[in-house]
Amino acid sequence: MATDTNGATTGKNVVEYDVLIVGGGFSGVSAAYHLQSTCPGIKFRILESRKNMGGTWDLFDYPGLRSDSDMYTFGFSFRPWASQSQSIIGTKQTILDYLHTVVKEFDLQKHVQFQCQVQNADWDSQQGNWTLTTLQKQNNDDSTTTVTYRARYLFSCTGYYDYEEGHTPEFPNRDAFQGPIIHPQHWPKDLDYKDKKIVVIGSGATAVTLIPSLTEGANAASHVTMLQRSPTYMANRPSRMTIVPRSLLYWFGQDAARWFYILLGMFMYYICQAFPRALSEFFIDGVEHQIGSDKFKEDDWTPRYKPWDQRLCACPDGDFFKTIKSGKASVVTDHIVEFTEKGVQTEKNNVLPADIIITATGLQIRFFGGIKITLDQMPLDMPSRFIYKGFMMNEVPNFFVAGGYTNASWTLKIDLTMKAASDLIKIMETKLYRYCQPELPKPGNEMEAVPSIDLTSGYIQRSKNLIPRQSTLYPWRLYQNYLYDRYSLQFKSLEDDTLKFYK
Known part of the structure; x- marks a missing residue:
């Protein structure tokens, strides 16, 4: 056996670390930072399937x-967002620049294995560790080799949706349309939509973001129609x-x-x-005020659900409303009804x-990046599990x-749970x-099972029977409350009656 540059024990296509982090987006960077800060000297590796860090934003x-979300809450607590322009809305490039600055500042890139696709993860009770089978690309060609990683602790930081395919319904007579049909997840770099x-x-956040951009600049479209089955709540917010x-x-x-932005969002x-x-x-009255009564039709702007049963669509400086007006x-x-040769x-x-038709029809849920997870070679039945404190699952050892x-910035919760996981280690x-x-709890004290995500959004409802559940009481309930989570994860003892430790 030998030792690699990060101190890991290596053998022939077998590499051993203390901790493995799957995913190099915001979640993976948060996990790496907190591990490095809380557990100095611990050996960890980030396994990233893409060529670059950034996850969704890459x-x-x-x-x-x-x-x-505003960047003051989307940014990390340990490295606050700073903008000379006092902008609170991040573009793709400013968000990636921020993330790369964090990675460089805390020297995290040396811990990353790029183009490493995790296939399987198995917990071995006898050895007390996780074994991951991966496919790694070699150099700049497309050849791959199988590499096995072992570690006592495993972090899943892969996000919650399928990076390969977005959700696109079956549209009747789709092949009749003569132009390009594009899902925003696979946007062609050379798409010419001028005139x-x-x-x-679709009428969600992607559509609301796309439409103002498609109608601006030298490459502007002649007209964009947003075709929706039902409206979404939208609101103007300063950028x-x-x-x-x-x-x-x-x-x-x-x-x-x-x-300020944390408390404003909660309020x-x-x-x-x-x-x-x-x-x-x-x-709804705000929309009418923004676009004018002549453009306002109540059926187009009155959702069928209550505010925050789905995420609210923010329109920075009212750009979407200005485009409609x-x-x-x-x-x-x-x-x-169907696609035709000339449209819909x-x-x-x-x-x-x-x-051109753009199908801004949502995401495809895919927890843990599609990795096959087993416990002593037995498949992990995800829908039968309960989420504990938002970062573990019952009877799944050393897995974070x-x-x-769902009602605030993603990173707010990530920061808390990745710090708690590091403290636990x-x-x-x-x-x-x-x-x-x-x-x-022991038999006779069964808990009520409820969906872990309480939004009525289509992508959640399509997958609610595929994901872990929550219950109605602490520590099995997801409160969606930053102040409560901050108290329970940072100030209460992690060694409670629910969490069992084994030597």
Whole structure:
């Protein structure tokens, strides 16, 4: 056996670390930072399937791609977002620049194995470790070799959707359409849409982001139609800091500005939950005010659900509303009958003319990056498991899951759970435990099972029977509350009655 540059024990196509992190996006970087800070000297490796770090932000490349959360909460707690322009909305490039700055500042890139696709992960109870089978690309060619990794601890930081394919429904007569049909997840770099008529199918965050960008600049489309089955709640929000957070930033620094946006987001969520009818009217009236009564049709802007039953679509500086008001884009609420040679036939309208059709129809849920996970060679039945404190699963040893909030920035929750996982590893290393796992109550004290994600969004509903569940009480409930999670993960002892430690 030999030792590699990161101190790992190596053999013939077998590499051993203390910790393996699967995924090199925001979650993986957070896990790596907290491990490095909390457990100095621990040997870890980030296994990233792509050529670059960044995850979602490296994958997607459609026009106008930006954050739908403010960057003061989307940025890491240990490295606050800083913008000379006081912008709070990050573009793809500024987000990647920020992430790469963090990686460089904390010297994390030396821990990354790029183009390493994890195929299987198996827990061996006898050895007390995880064994991962991977396919690694060699140099710049397409040849691959199988490499086996072993580690006591495993972090899944792969996100929650399929990087290979987005969700596209079966559209009748699809082949009849003569132009390109594009899903935003696979945006062609050389797409020419200048002076073209475009139909965007969908009304979620992707469509709301795309449409203003498609109608601007030298390459602008002649007209864009947003075709939706039902409306989404949308709201104007400033893209730059307003006077209150700007003053807090000036007098008290980055942390004060970050806390302002944390509390503002929590306030908006809970007021929507407490007064859904009033907030529904507020958002709908806001749209009419933005686009003008002549462009406003109530059926196009009145969702069928309560505010925050699905994520709210933010429109920085009202850019989407300005595009509708200008006449460069329009909204049609209808159902698709079929594609035709020249566009999309709907039930209530004539054919919507199109040179290009964009299917902004959502994501395909794929937890753990499609990795086959087994426990002593027995497949892990994901839907039968419960999520513990948002970062572990019952009876799955030394396995940590990165999952963010549905009602706030992804990174807020990631920062808390990855720090908690690192603290847990420090406890185990100090007290010489071999593994730990949360365990369900004994028979006779069965818990109520409820879906782990309580949104009504299509991509969640399509996959609710494929993902782990939650219950109704702590520590098996996902509270979607940053203050509560901060207290329970950072100030309460991690050594509770539910988490069992084994030597």
